[in-house]
Amino acid sequence: DTEVTQTPKHLVMGMTNKKSLKCEQHMGHRAMYWYKQKAKKPPELMFVYSYEKLSINESVPSRFSPECPNSSLLNLHLHALQPEDSALYLCASSLRQGVNRNNSPLHFGNGTRLTVT
Amino acid sequence: SQQGEEDPQALSIQEGENATMNCSYKTSINNLQWYRQNSGRGLVHLILIRSNEREKHSGRLRVTLDTSKKSSSLLITASRAADTASYFCALANSGGGADGLTFGKGTHLIIQP
Numbered sequence: 264d265t266e267v268t269q270t271p272k273h274l275v276m277g278m279t280n281k282k283s284l285k286c287e288q289h290m291g292h293r294a295m296y297w298y299k300q301k302a303k304k305p306p307e308l309m310f311v312y313s314y315e316k317l318s319i320n321e322s323v324p325s326r327f328s329p330e331c332p333n334s335s336l337l338n339l340h341l342h343a344l345q346p347e348d349s350a351l352y353l354c355a356s357s358l359r360q361g362v363n364r365n366n367s368p369l370h371f372g373n374g375t376r377l378t379v380t
Numbered sequence: 381s382q383q384g385e386e387d388p389q390a391l392s393i394q395e396g397e398n399a400t401m402n403c404s405y406k407t408s409i410n411n412l413q414w415y416r417q418n419s420g421r422g423l424v425h426l427i428l429i430r431s432n433e434r435e436k437h438s439g440r441l442r443v444t445l446d447t448s449k450k451s452s453s454l455l456i457t458a459s460r461a462a463d464t465a466s467y468f469c470a471l472a473n474s475g476g477g478a479d480g481l482t483f484g485k486g487t488h489l490i491i492q493p
Contacts, residue, residue, distance in 0.1 A: 265422055265424075267422070296480050304485070305383075305468055305483035305484060305485055305486055306423065306468075306483050307483075308480040308481070308482065311480045319480060351420070353422055353423070355422075355423075368413060368425040368428055369413075369415075369423070369425060369470075369480075369481060370425065371422035371423045371424070372422050373421050373422040374420075374421070374422055376420070
Protein backbone atom coordinates (compact mmCIF):
# COMPACT_ATOMS: atom_id res chain seq x y z
CA ASP A 264 0.00 0.00 0.00
CA THR A 265 1.13 3.54 -0.67
CA GLU A 266 1.08 6.55 1.62
CA VAL A 267 -0.87 8.51 -0.98
CA THR A 268 -4.52 7.50 -0.98
CA GLN A 269 -6.73 8.00 -4.00
CA THR A 270 -10.50 7.56 -4.14
CA PRO A 271 -12.40 6.15 -5.81
CA LYS A 272 -10.34 3.31 -7.27
CA HIS A 273 -12.69 2.98 -10.22
CA LEU A 274 -15.14 5.47 -11.71
CA VAL A 275 -17.53 5.19 -14.61
CA MET A 276 -19.22 8.39 -15.69
CA GLY A 277 -21.28 9.67 -18.56
CA MET A 278 -20.29 12.64 -20.63
CA THR A 279 -22.79 14.90 -18.89
CA ASN A 280 -21.84 13.92 -15.34
CA LYS A 281 -19.87 15.88 -12.79
CA LYS A 282 -17.56 13.88 -10.56
CA SER A 283 -14.48 14.43 -8.43
CA LEU A 284 -11.32 12.45 -7.82
CA LYS A 285 -9.72 12.75 -4.41
CA CYS A 286 -6.18 12.37 -3.20
CA GLU A 287 -4.81 12.54 0.34
CA GLN A 288 -1.36 12.33 1.90
CA HIS A 289 -0.20 12.81 5.48
CA MET A 290 3.54 12.82 4.93
CA GLY A 291 3.84 16.59 5.30
CA HIS A 292 4.57 16.96 1.60
CA ARG A 293 3.98 20.44 0.23
CA ALA A 294 3.87 19.63 -3.48
CA MET A 295 1.14 17.57 -5.10
CA TYR A 296 0.66 16.47 -8.68
CA TRP A 297 -1.95 15.06 -11.04
CA TYR A 298 -0.82 12.76 -13.85
CA LYS A 299 -2.88 11.09 -16.56
CA GLN A 300 -1.83 7.70 -17.93
CA LYS A 301 -3.29 5.96 -20.95
CA ALA A 302 -2.79 2.23 -21.44
CA LYS A 303 0.79 1.26 -22.29
CA LYS A 304 1.90 4.89 -22.16
CA PRO A 305 3.93 6.85 -19.62
CA PRO A 306 2.22 9.17 -17.13
CA GLU A 307 1.68 12.69 -18.44
CA LEU A 308 1.83 15.65 -16.11
CA MET A 309 -1.40 17.64 -15.79
CA PHE A 310 -1.11 19.92 -12.76
CA VAL A 311 1.33 20.80 -10.00
CA TYR A 312 0.43 22.43 -6.70
CA SER A 313 3.06 23.90 -4.46
CA TYR A 314 2.09 25.13 -0.99
CA GLU A 315 -1.57 24.87 -2.03
CA LYS A 316 -1.06 27.14 -5.03
CA LEU A 317 -1.35 25.98 -8.62
CA SER A 318 2.06 26.35 -10.18
CA ILE A 319 1.83 24.27 -13.34
CA ASN A 320 -1.08 23.64 -15.69
CA GLU A 321 0.14 21.67 -18.67
CA SER A 322 -2.45 23.07 -21.09
CA VAL A 323 -5.12 20.79 -19.71
CA PRO A 324 -8.69 21.32 -21.01
CA SER A 325 -10.98 23.25 -18.70
CA ARG A 326 -13.23 20.21 -18.24
CA PHE A 327 -10.55 19.19 -15.71
CA SER A 328 -10.48 21.50 -12.70
CA PRO A 329 -7.97 20.93 -9.89
CA GLU A 330 -8.39 22.08 -6.33
CA CYS A 331 -6.08 21.95 -3.33
CA PRO A 332 -8.14 22.69 -0.19
CA ASN A 333 -5.17 22.20 2.14
CA SER A 334 -1.69 20.76 2.17
CA SER A 335 -2.96 17.19 2.58
CA LEU A 336 -5.74 17.10 0.02
CA LEU A 337 -5.90 17.37 -3.73
CA ASN A 338 -9.05 17.09 -5.82
CA LEU A 339 -9.67 16.85 -9.53
CA HIS A 340 -13.15 17.96 -10.58
CA LEU A 341 -14.45 16.47 -13.80
CA HIS A 342 -17.22 17.86 -15.98
CA ALA A 343 -18.39 17.13 -19.52
CA LEU A 344 -15.61 14.64 -20.19
CA GLN A 345 -15.08 12.83 -23.47
CA PRO A 346 -14.56 9.09 -23.98
CA GLU A 347 -10.91 9.80 -24.87
CA ASP A 348 -10.44 11.08 -21.31
CA SER A 349 -10.74 7.51 -20.07
CA ALA A 350 -7.44 6.72 -18.37
CA LEU A 351 -5.70 6.03 -15.08
CA TYR A 352 -5.43 9.26 -13.09
CA LEU A 353 -2.49 9.28 -10.73
CA CYS A 354 -1.88 11.59 -7.82
CA ALA A 355 1.61 12.10 -6.45
CA SER A 356 3.29 14.18 -3.78
CA SER A 357 6.81 15.27 -2.96
CA LEU A 358 8.41 16.88 0.04
CA ARG A 359 8.78 20.18 -1.75
CA GLN A 360 8.25 21.40 -5.24
CA GLY A 361 11.36 21.67 -7.26
CA VAL A 362 11.95 18.03 -8.00
CA ASN A 363 14.93 19.45 -9.79
CA ARG A 364 16.46 21.69 -7.18
CA ASN A 365 15.41 19.75 -4.13
CA ASN A 366 15.86 16.28 -5.58
CA SER A 367 12.57 15.16 -4.07
CA PRO A 368 11.24 11.86 -5.41
CA LEU A 369 7.54 11.52 -6.12
CA HIS A 370 5.27 9.30 -4.06
CA PHE A 371 2.35 8.00 -6.10
CA GLY A 372 -1.07 6.74 -5.19
CA ASN A 373 -2.49 3.70 -6.98
CA GLY A 374 -4.71 5.84 -9.15
CA THR A 375 -8.33 6.12 -10.16
CA ARG A 376 -9.31 4.11 -13.23
CA LEU A 377 -11.73 6.41 -15.05
CA THR A 378 -14.06 5.26 -17.81
CA VAL A 379 -16.14 7.83 -19.67
CA THR A 380 -19.13 6.40 -21.53
CA SER B 381 10.31 19.56 -20.75
CA GLN B 382 12.25 16.68 -22.18
CA GLN B 383 11.41 13.04 -22.19
CA GLY B 384 13.85 10.20 -21.74
CA GLU B 385 13.88 7.35 -24.24
CA GLU B 386 14.10 3.87 -22.77
CA ASP B 387 15.63 0.96 -24.53
CA PRO B 388 14.51 -1.76 -25.00
CA GLN B 389 10.76 -1.19 -25.01
CA ALA B 390 10.22 -4.78 -23.89
CA LEU B 391 12.51 -7.35 -22.31
CA SER B 392 11.82 -10.97 -21.38
CA ILE B 393 14.41 -12.96 -19.41
CA GLN B 394 14.61 -16.05 -17.22
CA GLU B 395 14.42 -15.78 -13.47
CA GLY B 396 17.85 -15.41 -11.97
CA GLU B 397 19.29 -13.57 -14.96
CA ASN B 398 20.26 -9.91 -14.92
CA ALA B 399 18.13 -7.29 -16.65
CA THR B 400 19.55 -4.10 -18.08
CA MET B 401 17.54 -1.22 -19.42
CA ASN B 402 18.76 2.11 -20.73
CA CYS B 403 17.55 5.67 -20.84
CA SER B 404 18.85 8.39 -23.15
CA TYR B 405 18.04 12.08 -23.01
CA LYS B 406 18.90 15.23 -24.92
CA THR B 407 19.47 18.24 -22.70
CA SER B 408 21.25 18.82 -19.42
CA ILE B 409 19.70 17.48 -16.24
CA ASN B 410 19.95 18.02 -12.52
CA ASN B 411 18.96 14.48 -11.64
CA LEU B 412 17.49 11.37 -13.20
CA GLN B 413 15.10 9.03 -11.43
CA TRP B 414 13.93 5.48 -12.04
CA TYR B 415 10.46 4.25 -11.18
CA ARG B 416 8.72 0.88 -11.33
CA GLN B 417 5.05 0.34 -12.10
CA ASN B 418 3.24 -2.92 -11.60
CA SER B 419 0.23 -3.46 -13.81
CA GLY B 420 -2.66 -1.18 -12.89
CA ARG B 421 -0.84 0.31 -9.91
CA GLY B 422 0.92 3.55 -9.09
CA LEU B 423 4.59 4.18 -9.72
CA VAL B 424 7.17 3.41 -7.09
CA HIS B 425 10.37 5.41 -6.82
CA LEU B 426 13.49 3.23 -7.08
CA ILE B 427 16.59 5.40 -7.29
CA LEU B 428 17.51 9.06 -7.83
CA ILE B 429 20.94 9.80 -9.27
CA ARG B 430 22.29 13.33 -9.35
CA SER B 431 24.17 14.76 -12.30
CA ASN B 432 27.43 14.74 -10.34
CA GLU B 433 27.09 11.04 -9.50
CA ARG B 434 28.16 8.18 -11.74
CA GLU B 435 26.73 5.15 -10.00
CA LYS B 436 24.28 4.28 -7.22
CA HIS B 437 23.19 1.01 -5.69
CA SER B 438 20.09 -0.05 -3.85
CA GLY B 439 19.81 -3.74 -3.02
CA ARG B 440 19.76 -5.63 -6.34
CA LEU B 441 19.50 -2.39 -8.31
CA ARG B 442 22.41 -0.55 -9.84
CA VAL B 443 22.01 2.71 -11.72
CA THR B 444 24.71 4.41 -13.74
CA LEU B 445 24.73 7.86 -15.26
CA ASP B 446 26.97 9.10 -18.07
CA THR B 447 26.29 12.79 -18.59
CA SER B 448 28.76 12.99 -21.47
CA LYS B 449 26.68 10.43 -23.38
CA LYS B 450 23.42 11.68 -21.87
CA SER B 451 22.42 8.19 -20.85
CA SER B 452 21.60 6.14 -17.79
CA SER B 453 21.18 2.44 -17.22
CA LEU B 454 19.28 0.41 -14.64
CA LEU B 455 20.60 -3.05 -13.85
CA ILE B 456 18.52 -5.54 -11.88
CA THR B 457 20.63 -8.46 -10.73
CA ALA B 458 19.38 -11.97 -9.94
CA SER B 459 15.92 -11.17 -11.26
CA ARG B 460 12.78 -12.54 -9.63
CA ALA B 461 9.25 -13.05 -10.93
CA ALA B 462 8.16 -10.14 -8.72
CA ASP B 463 10.40 -7.83 -10.77
CA THR B 464 7.94 -8.15 -13.67
CA ALA B 465 6.79 -4.58 -14.21
CA SER B 466 7.26 -1.49 -16.36
CA TYR B 467 10.30 0.62 -15.58
CA PHE B 468 10.44 4.32 -16.35
CA CYS B 469 13.21 6.84 -16.25
CA ALA B 470 12.11 10.32 -15.30
CA LEU B 471 13.81 13.63 -15.83
CA ALA B 472 13.83 16.93 -14.03
CA ASN B 473 15.53 19.54 -16.16
CA SER B 474 18.31 21.69 -14.82
CA GLY B 475 17.46 25.30 -14.32
CA GLY B 476 14.95 26.55 -11.83
CA GLY B 477 11.27 27.15 -11.96
CA ALA B 478 8.25 25.10 -11.13
CA ASP B 479 8.60 21.58 -12.34
CA GLY B 480 7.29 18.08 -12.27
CA LEU B 481 8.87 14.97 -13.70
CA THR B 482 8.64 13.90 -17.32
CA PHE B 483 8.58 10.14 -17.80
CA GLY B 484 10.08 8.16 -20.65
CA LYS B 485 8.05 5.60 -22.57
CA GLY B 486 9.22 2.80 -20.33
CA THR B 487 10.63 -0.70 -20.57
CA HIS B 488 8.22 -3.56 -19.97
CA LEU B 489 10.15 -6.29 -18.19
CA ILE B 490 8.88 -9.87 -17.97
CA ILE B 491 10.66 -12.39 -15.76
CA GLN B 492 9.93 -15.95 -16.84
CA PRO B 493 9.86 -18.41 -13.92
